[in-house]
Amino acid sequence: MWMVRAGEGGVVVDDFRTGSYVAVGWIEMGDLSPLKTREQFARAVEKAYPEARKMQAAMSVGQIYRFVREIKNGDRVVTYDPGRREYLVGTVAGDYAYRPGESQEFPQKRAVHWNGTVLRDALSVSTRNSLGAIATLFLLPPEAADEIERHLAGSPAPLPPGKETADDETQVDFIYKDVQNKAIEFIKDRITRLEWDEVQELVAGLLRAMGYKTRISPSGPDRGKDIVASPDGFGFESPRIVVEVKHRTGSAMGSQEVRSFLGGRHKDDKGLYVSTGGFSKDARYEAERASIPLTLMDLDDLVRAILEHYEKMDVDSQRLVPLRKIYWPG
Secondary structure, eight states, X not given: OEEEOOSGGGTTHHHHHHHTEEEEOOGGGOOOTTOOSHHHHHHHHHHHOTTSOHHHHHHHHHHHHIIXXXXXXXXXXXXXXXXXXXXXXXXXXXXXXXXXTTOSSOOEEEEEEEEEEEEGGGSOHHHHHHTTOOOSEEEOOHHHHHHHHHHHHHOOOOOOTTOOXXXXXXXXXXXXXXXXXXXHHHHHHHHHTSOHHHHHHHHHHHHHHTTOEEEEOOSXXXXXXXXXXXXXXXXXXXXXXXXXXXXXTTOOBOHHHHHHHHHTOOTTEEEEEEETTXXXXXXXXXHHTOSSOEEEEOHHHHHXXXXXXXXXXOHHHHHHSOOOOOOOOO
């Protein structure tokens, strides 16, 4: 069973319904009938969209190839009508055809015989989640396809709005935690690609968002500190936080590096040691018995702190790790 989206927001779903077809765009590629292999599709995408990013082009190749060459007559197809909150389910009834005269926006077509509809509210959370992928065209997981077929055959009543079962709520919570964990890993990926001086600026921006004024040491030989943060910006008022930033992904800081950092500190200093490569067990033990308050911040700690204070960070700091907010049902 294939999902073929009816444009962003389902803008052409009524055309799909009344015209008995599904279609995709990729207007600039023209007639795809002569293309047989993935390599030919890849060259055609590159020619039609020379400015496309590598990943974007690869996704286009996969989706167009599937629409033209992998979908077969007799395959099941589903598309979503967001206005009615229902999925149209049908059977592919024709080979690929290029019809620019019928639709300028969606000229790549396949005939479909629509068999019926399934309400979104009748489906399980896991199936709804699998149907929510952003791709224009994709193959549904077998369990999702089976559930849609069962609903199509039996027409079960949907759950009343707001009456999700405890199992549904558990699944939503699981999906949320999965998305959250993936987001954190992607943020960490972005930080690891920064240069050392950019990570230093990011940490300084974080401290400013927390209410401190910062001074960044000039570049050059390692002076044992990278940032000084304090209420007045000069380090005269307490607390005076001395910060060392090490950006060595995959290289954990050891006890010797921590001792070296502590060696130049004054008795009233507070220490913050940031290492995107983490810390060894001995380094953490060294920090626990330090003569001044010392916090070790690894990459996970840095991401958590950024997420907590991101909205208060200045624009220059946010540009180093640009983030977008999403809202999730509570």
